[in-house]
Amino acid sequence: MKKFSNRYIFIYSTVLVAIVAVILSVVSVSLKPLQERNQRVETKQMLLRTIGVESTKDNAEDLYAQHITETQLPDGKPYFSFDGGVVIPLRGTGLWGPIWGYMALDPQGNVLGAVFDHKGETPGLGGEISTDKFAARFVGKKMDTQPIQLKKHADKEDKYQVDAISGGTMTSNGVTAMLQTAYDDYASLLGNVTVPGSGQSSNTIQQ
Amino acid sequence: MPWSKNNPVTVQVLGICSCLAVTAQLKPAVVMAISVTVVVALSNLIISLMRNTIPPRIRIIVQLVVVSMLVVLVDQLLKAYVYDVSKQLSVFVGLIITNCIVMGRLEAFAMSNPPLPSLCDGIGNGLGYSIILIILGFVRELLGSGTLWGYPVMESLGFYNFGYENNGLMIMPPMALILVGIIIWIQRTRNKDLCE
Numbered sequence: 292m293k294k295f296s297n298r299y300i301f302i303y304s305t306v307l308v309a310i311v312a313v314i315l316s317v318v319s320v321s322l323k324p325l326q327e328r329n330q331r332v333e334t335k336q337m338l339l340r341t342i343g344v345e346s347t348k349d350n351a352e353d354l355y356a357q358h359i360t361e362t363q364l365p366d367g368k369p370y371f372s373f374d375g376g377v378v379i380p381l382r383g384t385g386l387w388g389p390i391w392g393y394m395a396l397d398p399q400g401n402v403l404g405a406v407f408d409h410k411g412e413t414p415g416l417g418g419e420i421s422t423d424k425f426a427a428r429f430v431g432k433k434m435d436t437q438p439i440q441l442k443k444h445a446d447k448e449d450k451y452q453v454d455a456i457s458g459g460t461m462t463s464n465g466v467t468a469m470l471q472t473a474y475d476d477y478a479s480l481l482g483n484v485t486v487p488g489s490g491q492s493s494n495t496i497q498q
Numbered sequence: 499m500p501w502s503k504n505n506p507v508t509v510q511v512l513g514i515c516s517c518l519a520v521t522a523q524l525k526p527a528v529v530m531a532i533s534v535t536v537v538v539a540l541s542n543l544i545i546s547l548m549r550n551t552i553p554p555r556i557r558i559i560v561q562l563v564v565v566s567m568l569v570v571l572v573d574q575l576l577k578a579y580v581y582d583v584s585k586q587l588s589v590f591v592g593l594i595i596t597n598c599i600v601m602g603r604l605e606a607f608a609m610s611n612p613p614l615p616s617l618c619d620g621i622g623n624g625l626g627y628s629i630i631l632i633i634l635g636f637v638r639e640l641l642g643s644g645t646l647w648g649y650p651v652m653e654s655l656g657f658y659n660f661g662y663e664n665n666g667l668m669i670m671p672p673m674a675l676i677l678v679g680i681i682i683w684i685q686r687t688r689n690k691d692l693c694e
Contacts, residue, residue: 415522
């Protein structure tokens with residue numbers, strides 16, 4: 292085995308780290324526009340899915356502009372209005388990191404559609420919240436006099452219960468908490484017939 | 499042969515952690531398998547090219563820096579070009595860095611062998627890992643969720659009409675460990691050389 296001096300080791304590691312840093316920054320900067328576009332399109336696709344409009348990566352931005360208007364509550368909380376109701380954003384925490392989603396509601400507080408997503412939930416377990424199968428469980432439920440809760444062996448007839456994910460209890464609890472938060476934040480939009488879906492709300496401050 | 503007699507998972511018993519975590523469904527298992535194979539092969543190649551210049555005292559650090567760089571690159575590329583898959587794998591791409599197979603092959607092979615054999619060793623070990631991951635993903639998704647690659651196999655075959663139910667235990671991590679155990683059992687029954 293060759294013998295290396297301390298000076299060699301210091302210089303070697305400094306140069307190595309510098310090279311790696313340069314490579315990574317170049318890649319990161321050059322891929323950034325693509326990644327950001329992916330994220331933006333994904334959010335728009337999620338919103339479109341809640342109102343039952345299927346989109347592809349290419350036409351999502353057009354369809355979005357066509358169907359959805361961004362608005363906000365008097366206190367500045369953002370939401371989206373479309374022809375037939377509102378879409379409220381959901382934000383919360385799962386087991387490993389943030390979880391989020393959107394839920395489309397008609398003026399009576401009936402859930403028309405929902406989507407969920409996550410940063411780092413376990414694939415196949417908590418990560419299941421991002422599937423269509425999970426989101427479909429919310430359709431036809433209600434967010435008016437109380438929020439929806441995720442429960443083990445939920446009663447299918449109950450409008451305020453949704454089946455939780457087996458193996459994803461912590462994430463399911465996170466979703467329940469997230470729905471509670473959204474319910475509190477957007478109470479004025481939920482099941483309140485005097486606040487119409489699209490008509491007036493798009494006259495409020497536009498973003 | 500790294501994919502049978504010297505399989506990194508069933509014989510060397512490395513990389514078990516990610517085996518349990520990403521194999522509840524077939525698709526993430528396959529993408530994970532590809533990512534790990536790419537990282538092992540390339541890091542083996544790079545370390546092998548550098549092997550005569552690396553001071554032994556800091557070799558582990560150098561290996562880690564190279565592996566981390568490759569993993570971050572893979573992660574960035576997945577995010578830019580196959581965004582939906584990268585989201586499904588989420589944290590596990592980052593965890594390739596800590597996969598024992600990668601460091602194990604660098605220490606055991608790439609540090610003392612020329613670039614071409616090192617590249618092949620990396621690909622071979624990556625494939626060995628891939629086979630196990632894909633078998634686990636296949637069995638667990640089929641029996642646990644009744645689907646394959648998201649396609650509802652059990653439903654279209656009409657099994658549910660006969661009272662068949664998905665086995666919820668299959669999607670729990672411990673079941674992956676039991677399945678790995680069964681694979682090791684079968685392998686050792688067929689190949690007596692592996693028994694200690």
